[in-house]
Amino acid sequence: MRAFVDQDLCIGCGMCNAACPEVFELNDEGKAEAVADTTDSNHDDVMTAIEGCPVSAIREEE
Numbered sequence: 001m002r003a004f005v006d007q008d009l010c011i012g013c014g015m016c017n018a019a020c021p022e023v024f025e026l027n028d029e030g031k032a033e034a035v036a037d038t039t040d041s042n043h044d045d046v047m048t049a050i051e052g053c054p055v056s057a058i059r060e061e062e
């Protein structure tokens with residue numbers, strides 16, 4: 001699976017990067033991007049990021 005961040009919704013709070021830095025990085029515009037696939041080892045952290053995003057900007061797809 002892979003996480004995607006809606007660039008129009010993201011407010012750049014950095015929470016997802018704090019929860020799972022291996023997947024979420026902030027880009028030059030200060031918005032988060034998913035830079036790696038969701039794996040068995042980081043799935044719980046990705047879910048923490050998805051559930052904790054204050055603007056529900058993150059979704060996960062197969």
Ligand code: SF4
Binds near residue numbers: 005015052
């Ligand atoms: S938690 Fe949500 S709003 Fe905050 S940086 Fe990540 S995607 Fe953007």
